[in-house]
Amino acid sequence: MITMINPIRVTGDAGRFEKVVDQIMGHMAGRPGFVALRFFRSAENPERYCMVAEWDSMKDHEDAVDAMTDEVKALFLELRELTEVAPDFYTLLHTRAQGDWTPGGAPAVL
Template sequence: MPECVAVITEHALLPVVPGREGEFEAAMQRAAPLVAASPGFVRLSVTRGVESPSTYLLVVEWERLEDHTEGFRRSAAYEDWRALLHEFYDPFPVVEHFAPVLDVRA
């Protein structure tokens, strides 16, 4: 059985200005490789709200909290990420980090 690797999960609900969803999705396509190239990056997913289609869920998995908070957030890549995406949010999203407690899969 493969060893379970503990990761830190970054979670943010992204409230996109209504009517700009298509622009946001295109910008996210350009921005995703910036975070994916960061040391400690594991996985990124973006999903769109069914009941609230202007709200997106960003989930990024990191090897360590510091890979996000000190590595990516202090990098030139983050400045490019910010330039591509931050204009779409209203209000600005809250970003939180989570550590694993339980993971049940089929």
């Protein structure tokens, strides 16, 4: 699995930004290999968002990008005008959840 983590600062209209993201995610969520998306807005800095998208593989994400229609490409161009973004891709090293952590203990590896 590959995870895209994208911190976003909205410099334009936040309502329009959220609508554009929703339309783009409608395309991406329907693509093979898409797992999940979590979309956050800062409680203290309302112009800051974070998007976390999980894919089965980097290839699946690249294929979804390659399959974008002209309409979706135009939405991405609009998104660039509304935001400052810094996406990057990550692989999970380990995770902990409530109840499975002990001080000094080894991390729970997936």
